[in-house]
């Protein structure tokens with residue numbers, strides 16, 4: 001036996017870093033409740049249930065399974081869980097951690113790469129609004145070029161997203177805004193600026209510098 005600690009664990013719903021109504025009026029308590037207690041919890045339960053199914057397949061306890069479907073389900077739920085965990089921490093209560101402008105290394109990098117925060121804001125807003133259908137807009141730090149890279153991700157079927165040095169992430173699934181903004185996704189994306197936790201984004205960047 002090696003001395004490595006090998007342990008198989010279940011996924012768990014992490015605590016929300018603020019109250020459900022902390023992002024009002026920009027993101028309603030009702031949305032946060034459905035989003036966190038409904039959707040995020042659903043991804044956690046779905047990931048655990050799918051792993052259980054995979055383990056039954058390994059043991060030969062399930063026959064006639066659709067492995068492609070099972071793997072797709074596993075990816076969807078694991079990603080859903082991990083991306084939401086980053087998303088919650090990327091936002092903060094209005095008037096304390098949410099809104100304003102970035103500071104620290106992130107401000108320096110944005111100024112160097114984009115010229116000004118206002119220019120970055122324009123590019124990022126256009127990127128968010130360009131996503132077709134449901135998914136995420138992700139800003140990650142590319143160590144090789146030393147630059148921030150904005151990408152749009154349809155749905156979440158790519159496990160590697162969560163392994164990127166993610167600095168900012170925005171949930172653009174309908175469940176993130178529909179109860180409050182109906183089909184006006186752009187209004188939700190405009191409101192999102194008021195709850196961005198720049199301190200956390202800067203902390204994330206500094207981990208990778």
Ligand SMILES: [Fe+2]
Nearest residue numbers: 039171173176
């Ligand atoms: Fe979501």
